Amino acid sequence: MQIALQQLVNGLTVGAFYALIALGYTMVYGIIRLINFAHGDIYAVGAFLGLSVYGLLAFFRVGDPVLATLVALVVSMGCTGLLGVLLYRVAYRPLLRARLSILISAIGGSLTLEYGLFLVYSPSFLVYPHLFGRAGLTAGDIQISWLQILIFASSIVLMAALYLMVHRTKIGMAMRALAINQDAARLMGVDVSRVIALTFFLGSVLAAFAGVLTGLYYSQISFLMGFLIGLKAFTAAVLGGIGNIPGAVLGGFLLGILESLAAGYFSSRWKDVVAFAILIVILVVRPRGLLGERVVERM
Amino acid sequence: MTLLGVRDLVTAYGSVEALHGVSFHVDEGEIVALLGANGAGKTTALRTISGLLRPRSGEVRFAGDRIDTRPAHEIVRLGLTQVPEGRWIFTLMTVDENLRLGAYAEPRVPREALDRVFALFPRLAERRGQLAGTLSGGEQQMLAMARALMTRPRLLLLDEPSMGLAPVLVRQIFHTIAEINREGTTVLLVEQNANTALRLARRAYVLENGRIVLEGPGAELARNEAVRRAYLGVGARPRGREGARERPPAP
Numbered sequence: 001m002q003i004a005l006q007q008l009v010n011g012l013t014v015g016a017f018y019a020l021i022a023l024g025y026t027m028v029y030g031i032i033r034l035i036n037f038a039h040g041d042i043y044a045v046g047a048f049l050g051l052s053v054y055g056l057l058a059f060f061r062v063g064d065p066v067l068a069t070l071v072a073l074v075v076s077m078g079c080t081g082l083l084g085v086l087l088y089r090v091a092y093r094p095l096l097r098a099r100l101s102i103l104i105s106a107i108g109g110s111l112t113l114e115y116g117l118f119l120v121y122s123p124s125f126l127v128y129p130h131l132f133g134r135a136g137l138t139a140g141d142i143q144i145s146w147l148q149i150l151i152f153a154s155s156i157v158l159m160a161a162l163y164l165m166v167h168r169t170k171i172g173m174a175m176r177a178l179a180i181n182q183d184a185a186r187l188m189g190v191d192v193s194r195v196i197a198l199t200f201f202l203g204s205v206l207a208a209f210a211g212v213l214t215g216l217y218y219s220q221i222s223f224l225m226g227f228l229i230g231l232k233a234f235t236a237a238v239l240g241g242i243g244n245i246p247g248a249v250l251g252g253f254l255l256g257i258l259e260s261l262a263a264g265y266f267s268s269r270w271k272d273v274v275a276f277a278i279l280i281v282i283l284v285v286r287p288r289g290l291l292g293e294r295v296v297e298r299m
Numbered sequence: 300m301t302l303l304g305v306r307d308l309v310t311a312y313g314s315v316e317a318l319h320g321v322s323f324h325v326d327e328g329e330i331v332a333l334l335g336a337n338g339a340g341k342t343t344a345l346r347t348i349s350g351l352l353r354p355r356s357g358e359v360r361f362a363g364d365r366i367d368t369r370p371a372h373e374i375v376r377l378g379l380t381q382v383p384e385g386r387w388i389f390t391l392m393t394v395d396e397n398l399r400l401g402a403y404a405e406p407r408v409p410r411e412a413l414d415r416v417f418a419l420f421p422r423l424a425e426r427r428g429q430l431a432g433t434l435s436g437g438e439q440q441m442l443a444m445a446r447a448l449m450t451r452p453r454l455l456l457l458d459e460p461s462m463g464l465a466p467v468l469v470r471q472i473f474h475t476i477a478e479i480n481r482e483g484t485t486v487l488l489v490e491q492n493a494n495t496a497l498r499l500a501r502r503a504y505v506l507e508n509g510r511i512v513l514e515g516p517g518a519e520l521a522r523n524e525a526v527r528r529a530y531l532g533v534g535a536r537p538r539g540r541e542g543a544r545e546r547p548p549a550p
Contacts, residue, residue, distance in 0.1 A: 177389050177400050183351055184387035186371040187380065189404035189450065
Protein backbone atom coordinates (compact mmCIF):
# COMPACT_ATOMS: atom_id res chain seq x y z
CA MET A 1 0.00 0.00 0.00
CA GLN A 2 2.82 2.28 0.92
CA ILE A 3 4.60 1.54 -2.31
CA ALA A 4 1.40 2.20 -4.19
CA LEU A 5 0.87 5.59 -2.57
CA GLN A 6 4.47 6.68 -2.98
CA GLN A 7 4.45 5.61 -6.62
CA LEU A 8 1.16 7.38 -7.11
CA VAL A 9 2.82 10.61 -5.99
CA ASN A 10 5.73 10.04 -8.37
CA GLY A 11 3.35 8.99 -11.12
CA LEU A 12 1.34 12.18 -10.81
CA THR A 13 4.53 14.20 -11.20
CA VAL A 14 5.76 12.35 -14.28
CA GLY A 15 2.19 12.24 -15.55
CA ALA A 16 2.01 16.03 -15.38
CA PHE A 17 4.98 16.19 -17.77
CA TYR A 18 3.38 13.71 -20.16
CA ALA A 19 0.09 15.55 -20.01
CA LEU A 20 1.64 18.96 -20.70
CA ILE A 21 3.46 17.60 -23.75
CA ALA A 22 0.53 15.47 -24.90
CA LEU A 23 -1.59 18.63 -25.08
CA GLY A 24 0.68 19.99 -27.82
CA TYR A 25 0.33 16.80 -29.86
CA THR A 26 -3.39 16.65 -29.44
CA MET A 27 -4.11 20.31 -30.23
CA VAL A 28 -2.08 20.26 -33.43
CA TYR A 29 -3.56 16.93 -34.49
CA GLY A 30 -7.03 18.19 -33.64
CA ILE A 31 -6.84 21.15 -35.97
CA ILE A 32 -4.60 20.10 -38.86
CA ARG A 33 -4.45 16.28 -38.48
CA LEU A 34 -0.67 16.36 -38.23
CA ILE A 35 1.41 14.29 -35.85
CA ASN A 36 4.02 16.86 -35.01
CA PHE A 37 7.01 14.59 -34.47
CA ALA A 38 9.19 17.58 -33.61
CA HIS A 39 7.08 18.38 -30.55
CA GLY A 40 9.18 16.29 -28.16
CA ASP A 41 12.25 18.20 -29.31
CA ILE A 42 10.48 21.51 -28.80
CA TYR A 43 10.18 20.39 -25.20
CA ALA A 44 13.93 19.68 -25.11
CA VAL A 45 14.66 23.14 -26.50
CA GLY A 46 12.51 24.58 -23.71
CA ALA A 47 14.65 22.75 -21.13
CA PHE A 48 17.91 24.00 -22.68
CA LEU A 49 16.72 27.59 -22.97
CA GLY A 50 15.70 27.45 -19.32
CA LEU A 51 19.19 26.23 -18.43
CA SER A 52 20.73 29.15 -20.34
CA VAL A 53 18.56 31.60 -18.45
CA TYR A 54 19.57 30.08 -15.11
CA GLY A 55 23.20 30.41 -16.23
CA LEU A 56 22.76 34.07 -17.13
CA LEU A 57 20.96 34.82 -13.89
CA ALA A 58 23.73 33.16 -11.90
CA PHE A 59 26.23 35.28 -13.78
CA PHE A 60 24.36 38.41 -12.74
CA ARG A 61 24.13 37.01 -9.20
CA VAL A 62 20.40 36.64 -9.01
CA GLY A 63 20.32 34.13 -6.18
CA ASP A 64 16.66 33.85 -5.28
CA PRO A 65 15.55 30.41 -6.57
CA VAL A 66 11.90 31.35 -6.93
CA LEU A 67 12.64 34.52 -8.87
CA ALA A 68 15.23 32.75 -11.03
CA THR A 69 12.78 29.96 -11.82
CA LEU A 70 10.03 32.39 -12.71
CA VAL A 71 12.32 34.25 -15.10
CA ALA A 72 13.65 31.01 -16.59
CA LEU A 73 10.11 29.74 -17.14
CA VAL A 74 8.79 32.93 -18.71
CA VAL A 75 11.75 33.46 -21.03
CA SER A 76 11.94 29.83 -22.07
CA MET A 77 8.17 29.55 -22.63
CA GLY A 78 8.10 32.74 -24.71
CA CYS A 79 11.08 31.84 -26.90
CA THR A 80 10.03 28.22 -27.34
CA GLY A 81 6.52 29.33 -28.23
CA LEU A 82 7.95 31.50 -31.00
CA LEU A 83 10.13 28.60 -32.14
CA GLY A 84 6.98 26.49 -32.46
CA VAL A 85 5.40 29.18 -34.65
CA LEU A 86 8.56 29.36 -36.75
CA LEU A 87 8.51 25.58 -37.20
CA TYR A 88 4.91 25.79 -38.41
CA ARG A 89 5.63 28.66 -40.80
CA VAL A 90 8.78 27.14 -42.30
CA ALA A 91 8.24 23.39 -42.22
CA TYR A 92 4.47 22.79 -42.15
CA ARG A 93 2.47 25.65 -43.66
CA PRO A 94 3.84 25.20 -47.20
CA LEU A 95 2.98 21.49 -47.04
CA LEU A 96 -0.48 21.52 -45.45
CA ARG A 97 -2.04 19.80 -48.44
CA ALA A 98 0.69 17.17 -48.83
CA ARG A 99 -0.10 14.51 -46.22
CA LEU A 100 3.05 12.43 -46.56
CA SER A 101 5.57 15.18 -47.20
CA ILE A 102 4.44 17.08 -44.13
CA LEU A 103 5.10 13.99 -41.99
CA ILE A 104 8.62 13.74 -43.38
CA SER A 105 9.00 17.46 -42.76
CA ALA A 106 8.03 16.83 -39.13
CA ILE A 107 10.70 14.14 -38.78
CA GLY A 108 13.17 16.55 -40.39
CA GLY A 109 12.17 19.23 -37.90
CA SER A 110 12.72 16.77 -35.06
CA LEU A 111 16.23 15.81 -36.19
CA THR A 112 17.15 19.43 -36.91
CA LEU A 113 16.21 20.48 -33.39
CA GLU A 114 17.93 17.49 -31.77
CA TYR A 115 21.22 17.95 -33.54
CA GLY A 116 20.92 21.72 -33.30
CA LEU A 117 20.95 21.26 -29.51
CA PHE A 118 23.82 18.79 -29.87
CA LEU A 119 25.90 21.41 -31.71
CA VAL A 120 24.89 24.54 -29.84
CA TYR A 121 25.01 23.06 -26.35
CA SER A 122 26.64 19.72 -25.81
CA PRO A 123 26.63 16.10 -26.89
CA SER A 124 26.67 14.99 -23.25
CA PHE A 125 24.34 15.46 -20.29
CA LEU A 126 24.12 18.94 -18.79
CA VAL A 127 23.37 19.53 -15.14
CA TYR A 128 20.45 21.66 -14.02
CA PRO A 129 20.81 23.83 -10.90
CA HIS A 130 19.69 22.20 -7.63
CA LEU A 131 17.38 24.89 -6.39
CA PHE A 132 14.69 23.13 -4.46
CA GLY A 133 16.33 20.10 -2.86
CA ARG A 134 14.25 17.27 -1.49
CA ALA A 135 12.44 19.08 1.28
CA GLY A 136 8.73 18.60 1.43
CA LEU A 137 5.91 16.90 3.26
CA THR A 138 6.16 13.52 4.93
CA ALA A 139 3.17 11.38 5.83
CA GLY A 140 4.32 8.12 7.35
CA ASP A 141 6.79 6.74 4.84
CA ILE A 142 5.39 8.69 1.94
CA GLN A 143 7.37 11.70 0.84
CA ILE A 144 6.16 14.51 -1.30
CA SER A 145 8.69 17.17 -2.21
CA TRP A 146 7.75 20.81 -2.59
CA LEU A 147 8.94 20.57 -6.17
CA GLN A 148 6.49 17.73 -6.85
CA ILE A 149 3.67 19.77 -5.38
CA LEU A 150 4.72 22.77 -7.46
CA ILE A 151 4.90 20.70 -10.64
CA PHE A 152 1.52 19.09 -10.10
CA ALA A 153 -0.31 22.24 -9.01
CA SER A 154 1.11 24.55 -11.66
CA SER A 155 0.42 22.00 -14.41
CA ILE A 156 -3.18 21.71 -13.30
CA VAL A 157 -3.52 25.51 -13.34
CA LEU A 158 -2.06 25.73 -16.86
CA MET A 159 -4.27 22.94 -18.16
CA ALA A 160 -7.35 24.56 -16.66
CA ALA A 161 -6.36 27.88 -18.23
CA LEU A 162 -5.97 26.19 -21.60
CA TYR A 163 -9.33 24.49 -21.26
CA LEU A 164 -11.04 27.77 -20.40
CA MET A 165 -9.34 29.52 -23.27
CA VAL A 166 -10.50 26.92 -25.77
CA HIS A 167 -14.06 26.85 -24.46
CA ARG A 168 -14.74 30.37 -23.21
CA THR A 169 -12.92 32.77 -25.53
CA LYS A 170 -13.51 33.87 -29.08
CA ILE A 171 -10.12 32.68 -30.31
CA GLY A 172 -10.77 29.31 -28.65
CA MET A 173 -14.09 29.15 -30.43
CA ALA A 174 -12.26 29.77 -33.71
CA MET A 175 -9.84 26.94 -32.89
CA ARG A 176 -12.69 24.52 -32.31
CA ALA A 177 -14.46 25.71 -35.44
CA LEU A 178 -11.50 25.16 -37.70
CA ALA A 179 -10.96 21.73 -36.18
CA ILE A 180 -14.42 20.89 -37.51
CA ASN A 181 -14.19 22.56 -40.91
CA GLN A 182 -11.39 24.86 -41.99
CA ASP A 183 -13.05 26.31 -45.04
CA ALA A 184 -16.23 27.05 -43.12
CA ALA A 185 -14.14 28.91 -40.53
CA ARG A 186 -12.53 30.91 -43.35
CA LEU A 187 -15.97 31.87 -44.62
CA MET A 188 -16.77 33.28 -41.18
CA GLY A 189 -13.74 35.58 -41.37
CA VAL A 190 -11.34 33.46 -39.31
CA ASP A 191 -7.69 33.92 -40.33
CA VAL A 192 -7.00 30.20 -40.25
CA SER A 193 -3.24 30.41 -40.56
CA ARG A 194 -3.02 32.73 -37.58
CA VAL A 195 -5.15 30.47 -35.43
CA ILE A 196 -2.99 27.47 -36.36
CA ALA A 197 0.13 29.48 -35.51
CA LEU A 198 -1.40 30.31 -32.14
CA THR A 199 -2.05 26.61 -31.55
CA PHE A 200 1.61 25.84 -32.19
CA PHE A 201 2.56 28.69 -29.86
CA LEU A 202 0.40 27.41 -27.02
CA GLY A 203 1.53 23.79 -27.44
CA SER A 204 5.17 24.86 -27.43
CA VAL A 205 4.69 27.08 -24.38
CA LEU A 206 3.30 24.14 -22.43
CA ALA A 207 6.14 21.91 -23.62
CA ALA A 208 8.75 24.48 -22.54
CA PHE A 209 7.10 24.70 -19.13
CA ALA A 210 7.41 20.92 -18.83
CA GLY A 211 11.01 21.13 -20.10
CA VAL A 212 12.23 23.53 -17.43
CA LEU A 213 10.42 21.61 -14.69
CA THR A 214 11.81 18.23 -15.79
CA GLY A 215 15.27 19.80 -15.72
CA LEU A 216 14.69 20.80 -12.11
CA TYR A 217 13.12 17.43 -11.24
CA TYR A 218 15.68 15.09 -12.82
CA SER A 219 18.58 17.58 -12.53
CA GLN A 220 20.03 16.68 -15.90
CA ILE A 221 19.10 17.19 -19.52
CA SER A 222 20.41 15.98 -22.86
CA PHE A 223 19.80 16.83 -26.51
CA LEU A 224 17.93 13.55 -27.02
CA MET A 225 15.68 13.97 -23.96
CA GLY A 226 12.70 14.86 -26.17
CA PHE A 227 12.72 11.67 -28.18
CA LEU A 228 11.41 9.09 -25.75
CA ILE A 229 9.24 11.45 -23.74
CA GLY A 230 7.80 12.73 -27.02
CA LEU A 231 6.83 9.19 -27.99
CA LYS A 232 5.29 8.64 -24.57
CA ALA A 233 3.38 11.90 -24.61
CA PHE A 234 2.10 11.06 -28.08
CA THR A 235 1.03 7.68 -26.71
CA ALA A 236 -0.73 9.48 -23.87
CA ALA A 237 -2.57 11.67 -26.37
CA VAL A 238 -3.72 8.64 -28.35
CA LEU A 239 -4.63 6.83 -25.14
CA GLY A 240 -6.93 9.66 -24.08
CA GLY A 241 -8.32 10.08 -27.59
CA ILE A 242 -6.25 12.22 -29.93
CA GLY A 243 -7.68 15.65 -30.67
CA ASN A 244 -9.36 15.63 -27.28
CA ILE A 245 -7.92 18.05 -24.71
CA PRO A 246 -9.21 16.46 -21.48
CA GLY A 247 -8.21 13.12 -23.04
CA ALA A 248 -4.58 14.20 -23.32
CA VAL A 249 -4.52 15.17 -19.65
CA LEU A 250 -6.14 11.91 -18.59
CA GLY A 251 -3.84 9.87 -20.84
CA GLY A 252 -0.76 11.67 -19.54
CA PHE A 253 -1.55 11.09 -15.89
CA LEU A 254 -2.62 7.50 -16.49
CA LEU A 255 0.61 6.69 -18.32
CA GLY A 256 2.68 8.35 -15.59
CA ILE A 257 0.91 6.42 -12.85
CA LEU A 258 1.09 3.06 -14.67
CA GLU A 259 4.78 3.51 -15.28
CA SER A 260 5.53 4.47 -11.69
CA LEU A 261 3.53 1.57 -10.29
CA ALA A 262 5.34 -0.80 -12.61
CA ALA A 263 8.66 0.64 -11.50
CA GLY A 264 7.62 0.27 -7.85
CA TYR A 265 6.31 -3.29 -8.00
CA PHE A 266 8.68 -4.79 -10.57
CA SER A 267 11.73 -2.74 -11.30
CA SER A 268 12.42 0.48 -13.10
CA ARG A 269 13.84 -1.52 -15.98
CA TRP A 270 10.47 -3.15 -16.44
CA LYS A 271 8.38 -0.01 -16.21
CA ASP A 272 8.12 0.67 -19.95
CA VAL A 273 7.35 -2.96 -20.74
CA VAL A 274 4.56 -3.20 -18.19
CA ALA A 275 3.13 0.25 -18.86
CA PHE A 276 3.05 -0.18 -22.62
CA ALA A 277 1.66 -3.71 -22.42
CA ILE A 278 -1.27 -2.29 -20.45
CA LEU A 279 -1.62 0.52 -22.98
CA ILE A 280 -1.84 -1.96 -25.83
CA VAL A 281 -4.61 -3.77 -24.00
CA ILE A 282 -6.51 -0.53 -23.40
CA LEU A 283 -6.19 0.49 -27.04
CA VAL A 284 -7.29 -2.90 -28.29
CA VAL A 285 -10.43 -2.58 -26.18
CA ARG A 286 -10.96 1.11 -26.98
CA PRO A 287 -9.24 1.91 -30.29
CA ARG A 288 -10.34 5.53 -30.22
CA GLY A 289 -8.90 6.18 -26.81
CA LEU A 290 -10.50 6.49 -23.41
CA LEU A 291 -12.49 9.65 -24.04
CA GLY A 292 -12.84 9.06 -27.77
CA GLU A 293 -11.29 10.78 -30.71
CA ARG A 294 -13.24 13.81 -31.74
CA VAL A 295 -14.61 12.32 -34.90
CA VAL A 296 -15.36 15.16 -37.20
CA GLU A 297 -18.51 15.04 -39.21
CA ARG A 298 -18.41 17.02 -42.39
CA MET A 299 -21.93 17.66 -43.51
CA MET B 300 -24.84 49.95 -59.54
CA THR B 301 -22.76 46.82 -60.08
CA LEU B 302 -21.99 45.20 -56.74
CA LEU B 303 -20.24 42.10 -58.05
CA GLY B 304 -18.44 41.97 -61.37
CA VAL B 305 -16.85 38.76 -62.62
CA ARG B 306 -14.75 38.97 -65.79
CA ASP B 307 -13.13 36.17 -67.81
CA LEU B 308 -12.77 34.01 -64.74
CA VAL B 309 -10.68 30.87 -65.22
CA THR B 310 -10.37 28.45 -62.29
CA ALA B 311 -8.63 25.10 -62.38
CA TYR B 312 -8.14 22.15 -60.05
CA GLY B 313 -4.56 21.20 -60.77
CA SER B 314 -4.42 20.78 -64.52
CA VAL B 315 -8.16 20.42 -64.95
CA GLU B 316 -9.86 23.67 -65.83
CA ALA B 317 -13.36 23.98 -64.36
CA LEU B 318 -14.22 27.51 -65.46
CA HIS B 319 -13.14 28.67 -68.91
CA GLY B 320 -13.57 32.42 -68.84
CA VAL B 321 -16.83 33.16 -67.06
CA SER B 322 -18.25 36.70 -66.98
CA PHE B 323 -21.34 37.95 -65.20
CA HIS B 324 -22.43 40.64 -62.81
CA VAL B 325 -24.84 41.23 -59.96
CA ASP B 326 -26.33 44.67 -59.33
CA GLU B 327 -27.02 46.05 -55.88
CA GLY B 328 -30.41 44.87 -54.61
CA GLU B 329 -30.92 42.07 -57.13
CA ILE B 330 -31.46 38.36 -56.76
CA VAL B 331 -29.49 36.68 -59.53
CA ALA B 332 -29.63 32.94 -60.17
CA LEU B 333 -26.79 30.86 -61.53
CA LEU B 334 -28.15 27.66 -63.06
CA GLY B 335 -26.56 24.62 -64.56
CA ALA B 336 -26.26 20.87 -64.38
CA ASN B 337 -24.03 19.00 -61.96
CA GLY B 338 -20.41 19.71 -62.73
CA ALA B 339 -21.15 22.82 -64.80
CA GLY B 340 -18.96 24.89 -62.50
CA LYS B 341 -21.51 26.70 -60.34
CA THR B 342 -19.93 25.81 -57.01
CA THR B 343 -16.45 26.46 -58.41
CA ALA B 344 -17.59 29.93 -59.44
CA LEU B 345 -18.95 30.70 -55.96
CA ARG B 346 -15.90 29.35 -54.19
CA THR B 347 -13.62 31.42 -56.41
CA ILE B 348 -15.62 34.56 -55.66
CA SER B 349 -15.56 33.95 -51.91
CA GLY B 350 -11.82 33.34 -51.97
CA LEU B 351 -11.73 29.63 -51.11
CA LEU B 352 -10.27 28.98 -54.56
CA ARG B 353 -7.77 31.12 -56.46
CA PRO B 354 -8.57 31.91 -60.08
CA ARG B 355 -5.93 31.20 -62.69
CA SER B 356 -6.87 34.37 -64.54
CA GLY B 357 -9.64 36.89 -64.85
CA GLU B 358 -10.89 39.21 -62.18
CA VAL B 359 -13.54 39.55 -59.51
CA ARG B 360 -14.61 42.99 -58.36
CA PHE B 361 -16.74 43.66 -55.32
CA ALA B 362 -18.12 47.18 -54.87
CA GLY B 363 -15.48 48.32 -57.34
CA ASP B 364 -12.45 46.70 -55.66
CA ARG B 365 -10.47 43.72 -56.94
CA ILE B 366 -10.96 40.83 -54.53
CA ASP B 367 -9.61 37.89 -56.53
CA THR B 368 -6.20 38.09 -54.86
CA ARG B 369 -7.49 38.50 -51.32
CA PRO B 370 -7.86 35.64 -48.83
CA ALA B 371 -11.33 34.38 -47.93
CA HIS B 372 -11.33 35.75 -44.39
CA GLU B 373 -10.76 39.28 -45.69
CA ILE B 374 -13.43 39.02 -48.36
CA VAL B 375 -16.03 38.21 -45.68
CA ARG B 376 -15.09 41.38 -43.85
CA LEU B 377 -15.79 43.40 -47.01
CA GLY B 378 -19.40 42.21 -46.91
CA LEU B 379 -19.47 39.19 -49.21
CA THR B 380 -20.49 35.97 -47.51
CA GLN B 381 -21.00 32.49 -48.92
CA VAL B 382 -23.39 29.88 -47.59
CA PRO B 383 -21.68 26.77 -48.89
CA GLU B 384 -23.25 23.74 -50.47
CA GLY B 385 -23.74 21.12 -47.76
CA ARG B 386 -24.08 23.87 -45.15
CA TRP B 387 -20.80 23.27 -43.35
CA ILE B 388 -22.22 24.15 -39.98
CA PHE B 389 -20.00 23.51 -36.96
CA THR B 390 -21.69 20.30 -35.88
CA LEU B 391 -19.94 19.85 -32.54
CA MET B 392 -20.73 23.40 -31.42
CA THR B 393 -23.97 24.91 -30.21
CA VAL B 394 -26.35 26.94 -32.36
CA ASP B 395 -25.37 29.98 -30.35
CA GLU B 396 -21.65 29.42 -30.95
CA ASN B 397 -22.26 28.95 -34.67
CA LEU B 398 -24.01 32.31 -34.76
CA ARG B 399 -21.30 33.99 -32.72
CA LEU B 400 -18.72 32.71 -35.19
CA GLY B 401 -20.65 34.56 -37.87
CA ALA B 402 -19.83 37.75 -35.98
CA TYR B 403 -16.18 36.72 -35.61
CA ALA B 404 -14.78 39.78 -37.38
CA GLU B 405 -16.60 42.17 -35.06
CA PRO B 406 -15.39 43.11 -31.58
CA ARG B 407 -18.70 42.04 -30.06
CA VAL B 408 -21.76 40.17 -31.26
CA PRO B 409 -24.02 42.81 -32.82
CA ARG B 410 -27.36 42.76 -31.03
CA GLU B 411 -29.44 43.88 -34.00
CA ALA B 412 -27.96 41.23 -36.29
CA LEU B 413 -28.87 38.58 -33.73
CA ASP B 414 -32.40 39.97 -33.36
CA ARG B 415 -32.86 40.02 -37.11
CA VAL B 416 -31.66 36.44 -37.45
CA PHE B 417 -34.00 35.20 -34.73
CA ALA B 418 -36.88 37.12 -36.30
CA LEU B 419 -36.20 35.36 -39.62
CA PHE B 420 -35.61 31.95 -38.02
CA PRO B 421 -37.56 31.72 -34.75
CA ARG B 422 -36.75 27.99 -34.57
CA LEU B 423 -33.11 28.78 -33.99
CA ALA B 424 -33.94 30.95 -30.99
CA GLU B 425 -35.57 27.92 -29.37
CA ARG B 426 -32.48 25.78 -30.02
CA ARG B 427 -29.72 28.18 -29.07
CA GLY B 428 -28.07 25.82 -26.61
CA GLN B 429 -28.40 22.69 -28.74
CA LEU B 430 -25.47 21.13 -30.61
CA ALA B 431 -25.77 22.10 -34.28
CA GLY B 432 -25.15 18.53 -35.42
CA THR B 433 -28.39 17.42 -33.74
CA LEU B 434 -30.58 19.79 -35.79
CA SER B 435 -32.75 18.53 -38.63
CA GLY B 436 -31.68 19.16 -42.22
CA GLY B 437 -33.97 22.15 -42.62
CA GLU B 438 -32.84 23.66 -39.35
CA GLN B 439 -29.21 23.18 -40.37
CA GLN B 440 -29.86 25.08 -43.59
CA MET B 441 -31.50 27.84 -41.56
CA LEU B 442 -28.49 27.92 -39.26
CA ALA B 443 -26.08 28.14 -42.19
CA MET B 444 -28.00 31.09 -43.57
CA ALA B 445 -28.41 32.71 -40.17
CA ARG B 446 -24.70 32.35 -39.45
CA ALA B 447 -23.91 34.01 -42.77
CA LEU B 448 -26.31 36.86 -41.99
CA MET B 449 -24.45 37.46 -38.74
CA THR B 450 -21.56 38.72 -40.88
CA ARG B 451 -23.97 41.45 -42.05
CA PRO B 452 -23.27 40.89 -45.74
CA ARG B 453 -24.07 43.24 -48.59
CA LEU B 454 -23.96 40.25 -50.93
CA LEU B 455 -24.99 36.73 -49.96
CA LEU B 456 -23.87 33.79 -52.09
CA LEU B 457 -26.23 30.84 -51.61
CA ASP B 458 -25.09 27.46 -52.90
CA GLU B 459 -27.96 24.98 -53.28
CA PRO B 460 -29.96 26.12 -50.25
CA SER B 461 -32.79 23.73 -51.08
CA MET B 462 -30.66 20.61 -51.42
CA GLY B 463 -32.08 17.59 -49.64
CA LEU B 464 -35.05 19.43 -48.13
CA ALA B 465 -38.72 18.48 -48.20
CA PRO B 466 -40.91 20.63 -50.49
CA VAL B 467 -42.51 22.46 -47.56
CA LEU B 468 -39.11 23.46 -46.28
CA VAL B 469 -37.90 24.44 -49.74
CA ARG B 470 -40.80 26.87 -50.01
CA GLN B 471 -40.01 28.26 -46.58
CA ILE B 472 -36.31 28.73 -47.40
CA PHE B 473 -37.12 30.53 -50.66
CA HIS B 474 -39.61 32.68 -48.80
CA THR B 475 -36.86 33.67 -46.41
CA ILE B 476 -34.44 34.42 -49.24
CA ALA B 477 -36.98 36.84 -50.71
CA GLU B 478 -37.39 38.38 -47.26
CA ILE B 479 -33.64 38.78 -46.77
CA ASN B 480 -33.42 40.43 -50.18
CA ARG B 481 -36.28 42.79 -49.41
CA GLU B 482 -34.45 43.93 -46.30
CA GLY B 483 -31.58 45.07 -48.51
CA THR B 484 -29.18 42.16 -49.03
CA THR B 485 -28.20 41.34 -52.60
CA VAL B 486 -28.33 37.62 -53.41
CA LEU B 487 -26.49 35.39 -55.85
CA LEU B 488 -28.25 32.04 -55.87
CA VAL B 489 -26.97 28.74 -57.23
CA GLU B 490 -29.71 26.15 -57.59
CA GLN B 491 -30.55 22.76 -59.03
CA ASN B 492 -34.16 23.61 -58.39
CA ALA B 493 -34.27 25.90 -61.43
CA ASN B 494 -38.04 26.25 -61.47
CA THR B 495 -38.25 27.97 -58.13
CA ALA B 496 -35.00 29.83 -58.57
CA LEU B 497 -36.15 31.42 -61.82
CA ARG B 498 -39.35 32.62 -60.22
CA LEU B 499 -37.42 34.27 -57.45
CA ALA B 500 -34.57 35.74 -59.49
CA ARG B 501 -34.69 39.00 -61.37
CA ARG B 502 -32.02 37.78 -63.76
CA ALA B 503 -30.32 34.46 -64.35
CA TYR B 504 -27.30 32.94 -66.04
CA VAL B 505 -26.92 29.39 -67.27
CA LEU B 506 -23.55 27.70 -66.92
CA GLU B 507 -22.60 24.76 -69.07
CA ASN B 508 -19.20 23.06 -68.94
CA GLY B 509 -17.56 26.04 -67.36
CA ARG B 510 -19.03 28.66 -69.71
CA ILE B 511 -22.03 30.99 -69.53
CA VAL B 512 -24.29 29.90 -72.37
CA LEU B 513 -27.44 31.89 -71.64
CA GLU B 514 -28.49 34.91 -69.70
CA GLY B 515 -31.58 36.99 -69.26
CA PRO B 516 -34.45 37.96 -67.00
CA GLY B 517 -35.65 35.08 -64.84
CA ALA B 518 -39.12 34.96 -66.32
CA GLU B 519 -37.74 34.93 -69.85
CA LEU B 520 -35.36 32.07 -69.16
CA ALA B 521 -38.18 30.13 -67.55
CA ARG B 522 -39.95 30.21 -70.93
CA ASN B 523 -36.80 29.47 -72.92
CA GLU B 524 -37.11 26.15 -74.71
CA ALA B 525 -33.50 25.06 -74.12
CA VAL B 526 -33.65 25.88 -70.42
CA ARG B 527 -36.96 24.12 -70.01
CA ARG B 528 -35.65 21.01 -71.66
CA ALA B 529 -32.40 20.96 -69.73
CA TYR B 530 -33.41 22.04 -66.25
CA LEU B 531 -37.13 22.36 -65.79
CA GLY B 532 -38.23 18.84 -66.66
CA VAL B 533 -40.62 19.93 -69.37
CA GLY B 534 -43.31 17.67 -70.70
CA ALA B 535 -45.61 15.83 -68.35
CA ARG B 536 -48.12 18.57 -67.59
CA PRO B 537 -48.44 22.32 -67.78
CA ARG B 538 -46.86 23.83 -64.72
CA GLY B 539 -48.17 27.37 -64.97
CA ARG B 540 -50.99 27.12 -62.46
CA GLU B 541 -49.15 25.06 -59.94
CA GLY B 542 -46.26 27.49 -60.25
CA ALA B 543 -48.48 30.44 -59.49
CA ARG B 544 -49.58 28.84 -56.26
CA GLU B 545 -46.02 28.17 -55.12
CA ARG B 546 -44.71 31.57 -56.06
CA PRO B 547 -42.99 33.22 -53.13
CA PRO B 548 -43.70 36.91 -52.58
CA ALA B 549 -41.97 38.98 -55.23
CA PRO B 550 -38.86 40.75 -54.02
